[in-house]
Amino acid sequence: MRLDGRHVIVTGAGAGIGLGIARACRAAGAEVTGFDKQIDGAAKLDQIGARFVQVDVTDLDAFEMAIAEAHGRAGRLDGMVNNAGVTIKVPFLEMTRDQMETLWTVNQRSVLVGCQAAGRIMADAGGGAIVNLSSVHARATNPGHEGYAGTKAAIAAMTRAMAWSLGPHGIRVNAICPAMTRTEIVDAAMQDPDKESLFRSWTADGAVTTVDEIGALAVFLLSDAGSALNGSEVVADRAMSALLDVFDVRRK
Template identity: 45%
Template sequence: MTAARRLDGRRAIVTGAARGIGRAIAERFAAEGASVAVLDLDADAARATAHEIGARAFPVDLADHDAARAAVAGAAEALGGLDVLVNNAGVLRLGPLLEITADEWDLVQRVNARSMLSTTQAAAPVMIAAGAGRIVNLASMAAKSGGANEAAYAASKAAVVALTRATALELGPHGITANALCPGYILTDMGAATRTDDDVARWSARSPLGRLGDPADVAGAALFLASDDGAYLTGQALNVTGGMIMH
């Protein structure tokens, strides 16, 4: 007998899914039986990922409110409905607090936080009509710990946690859960240009497990929240940090 897959028959949208954590989540969802739509700014990479995992690609600039809503609506229509929305897309900008420009600040907030409002506003009516749904928002360890040279990024991720709680309260009566994941140091392309071997060793030492995270670690947590096993969790900000943050 073949064991049932945990997302058989589910329809999922994953933003920022062309690479990194988003790709790992989309790939895991597809392997678990979900029909997946890949949303990403990089059109070529989105199409390549979608082709490789058997998904559909929807290139979109999620910093554009109207475009983000239209892409989610189009993806939900193409999938024949929507059961899971994973808001993963994000950007990282590092720099001293006193040197952040207004434009840099606004870009980080638009992509990391406001885009989740845009996509949720488009996804929620579909889920409300169905009487159920799962929303998983990618925040960060930075939402809880902050960090020097991370002011814009940390603020945007703290906003994600707050948005998630408001979403859980407002959409819970419709059978929709909303949770955030707070990954720690995950080895992806984001930040690779400024990451050194010494950085990796120093960060690894902060974890009781003695290692940094892999995108698959985050994908497993997202799968749990999207599946029936996570049905009674909502409004939570779950750490995927290897014990670096425990609150």
């Protein structure tokens, strides 16, 4: 599970899961370029020795150009992690067209463009690895997440298809499907003992996954240790979706 001498791009790297993945890739020896829309992430990435690039992945032309520039600067591109995404939870009958468009553009289209741009570079170089962040909502969801779940299921489906389209070029494409993860927002919510107890009740071992645990999974999939996996979905939900139970917005 080493990435020495390799260059990895991580989108949405300024905070949360993206920062955890960037940190894990750096610890594994990779050169990391972190993309984020918010400038706030620059200092955090600098602290771990990663390069920061401010880019909005919904500007598809700018996103593709940023990938090309990062490749040119490093002289290689071995790994691409499409992590940037948004969550919009709203009653289905109240969802607006703008909210739908935001979900599609950020969560689905940017991943498709990121994979294509990185895939072209990797194909010319003889191979690489791509990791897309899907979600447990791709397989088990609840009311209020119709749009979000659809985009995450699309990521899983695209990942399976791209495994065959890019596999002949030596490129592996896999997805990680996390459930609730201890991002800054979740950690803040867990300061409330009742919420912490609720969150822990959703998993078989009573733990809430950390961003560093998701980072370790990304490193595995990017490294030679994960060479047998292509087109796979790693469901990192601590068995949450394995439980036959009623779990939706009606539960308090």
